[in-house]
Amino acid sequence: MKILVLFAHPKISDSIVQVEMLERIRGLDDVTVHDLYAAYPDFLIDVEREQALLLQHDLIIFQHPFYWYSSPAIIKEWQDLVLEHDWAYGGRGNKLHGKFLMNAISTGGPQNFYAHGGKDRFEIRELLNPFNQTAYLCGMGWLEPFAIYVGRRIPPADLSQQAEKYRDLAVGLRDGTLDPLKHLAKNYKLPASFATKKDKRHASA
Numbered sequence: 001m002k003i004l005v006l007f008a009h010p011k012i013s014d015s016i017v018q019v020e021m022l023e024r025i026r027g028l029d030d031v032t033v034h035d036l037y038a039a040y041p042d043f044l045i046d047v048e049r050e051q052a053l054l055l056q057h058d059l060i061i062f063q064h065p066f067y068w069y070s071s072p073a074i075i076k077e078w079q080d081l082v083l084e085h086d087w088a089y090g091g092r093g094n095k096l097h098g099k100f101l102m103n104a105i106s107t108g109g110p111q112n113f114y115a116h117g118g119k120d121r122f123e124i125r126e127l128l129n130p131f132n133q134t135a136y137l138c139g140m141g142w143l144e145p146f147a148i149y150v151g152r153r154i155p156p157a158d159l160s161q162q163a164e165k166y167r168d169l170a171v172g173l174r175d176g177t178l179d180p181l182k183h184l185a186k187n188y189k190l191p192a193s194f195a196t197k198k199d200k201r202h203a204s205a
């Protein structure tokens with residue numbers, strides 16, 4: 001699979017976790033890293049360019065710090081402009097059918113906060129449900145989110161180990177040693193439109 005990493009951090013010079021994650025995957029064959037804040041500091045997103053990039057890749061990763069239980073603002077702007085009606089969804093909107101989407105995030109809160117009864121009340125996967133449903137509407141498979149918890153307080157050795165896990169995940173998905181269909185988010189059912197892609201590589205799912 002060809003992987004497109006849509007990276008969004010509004011202040012990369014202050015980043016500890018996201019920068020480490022990025023360094024592990026930057027330069028890998030068939031992995032395109034696209035830094036949205038660097039490309040569009042004024043939020044003037046080039047829709048044609050973004051759509052062309054999407055067409056060239058099979059797995060789209062939104063890589064971002066978890067901000068206010070969601071993503072930094074540019075990812076929302078990107079979605080609002082790039083995922084056009086009759087392109088990404090709607091009657092003739094089939095361009096993303098059969099592709100995969102994943103969030104690769106870092107949080108400030110520890111993992112046990114993100115549970116029913118925990119301080120943050122919901123699981124990370126639930127809080128990312130707008131991405132889940134966006135993938136579904138666009139005929140995509142939504143993969144289990146990858147998360148590194150406790151953010152900037154993470155001990156360096158743990159960060160290194162977690163970032164390496166992220167790299168292994170990306171490499172495994174790229175090379176097919178990890179089957180994305182076995183890596184769908186918990187309880188995610190593929191939409192019927194997933195299998196309408198012209199090449200039926202994934203139709204057996």
Ligand SMILES: Cc1cc2nc3c(=O)[nH]c(=O)nc-3n(C[C@H](O)[C@H](O)[C@H](O)COP(=O)(O)O)c2cc1C
Pocket residue numbers: 009014015016017018019064065066067068069070105106107108109110151152
């Ligand atoms: C504006 C803002 C909002 C944040 N919102 C959350 C949040 O909702 N949940 C959380 O666990 N951490 C939150 N954090 C902490 C960041 O997710 C954390 O610092 C970041 O993922 C660490 O990665 P970095 O070193 O690349 O910045 C927030 C941080 C900022 C600056």
